[in-house]
Amino acid sequence: MGKKLTRRESREAAFLTAFAATFEPEVPSVPAQEEQPEIDAFGRQLLTAVQDHAQELDAIITDHLKGWTLSRVPRVSLVALRLALAEMLYGNERKTGVAINEAVELVKKYGSDNDYQFVNGLLGAVAREREESAEATC
Numbered sequence: 001m002g003k004k005l006t007r008r009e010s011r012e013a014a015f016l017t018a019f020a021a022t023f024e025p026e027v028p029s030v031p032a033q034e035e036q037p038e039i040d041a042f043g044r045q046l047l048t049a050v051q052d053h054a055q056e057l058d059a060i061i062t063d064h065l066k067g068w069t070l071s072r073v074p075r076v077s078l079v080a081l082r083l084a085l086a087e088m089l090y091g092n093e094r095k096t097g098v099a100i101n102e103a104v105e106l107v108k109k110y111g112s113d114n115d116y117q118f119v120n121g122l123l124g125a126v127a128r129e130r131e132e133s134a135e136a137t138c
Contacts (some may be wrong), residue, residue, distance in 0.1 A: 005040045011083065011102050014043035018050060019079045019110075049086035057082045057089075064122045076111040077119050084123050088130075096127045 005013065017039060039047070050057065061081050062070050070078070084103035088096050100123040107116040 005038065005043070007042060007098075008102060008105075010040050010043040011046065011087075012106060013039050014046040015079060015083055015106050015110075017043070018047060018083060019076065022075055022079060045091065046083055046086055049090040050082045053086060053090060054082070057085050060085055060126060061122065064125050074111060074115055077107055077115045080106045080111070080119055081122060084119075085126065088123075088127065096130075100124065100127065 058070060061073070061078070065073070073081070080103040083106075084099045087099040087102075088094065091099070100120065103123060104116045104120045107119045111119075
């Protein structure tokens with residue numbers, strides 16, 4: 001076992017694993033690269049939440065697409081959205097701002113030029129709606 005991963009490294013390893021899995025969903029998710037990212041407990045929790053709540057996460061994303069379909073969302077953005085939403089909704093820490101920022105950083109690193117703005121906007125809209133509905137029930 002290697003060094004302890006930071007949360008950022010853990011999120012990135014989970015992202016790379018989930019991204020690789022989108023190419024062959026019927027095969028266990030193993031990254032195509034030579035050096036496989038190490039997945040720690042936090043990364044596994046994110047991946048499990050994405051898998052266990054896939055339909056709900058995709059429905060939330062779809063509900064926030066304006067004039068788009070899920071199939072048009074770039075794969076990098078879609079994987080980052082799923083992971084961030086899983087962390088926001090099902091993670092133990094529920095640090096919404098951190099989850100959004102980390103998703104934006106992953107999309108900046110792996111996505112196309114302005115995809116991060118789309119990801120930031122969609123996640124921000126979901127976060128605002130969740131806050132408003134939480135306040136309404138208080």
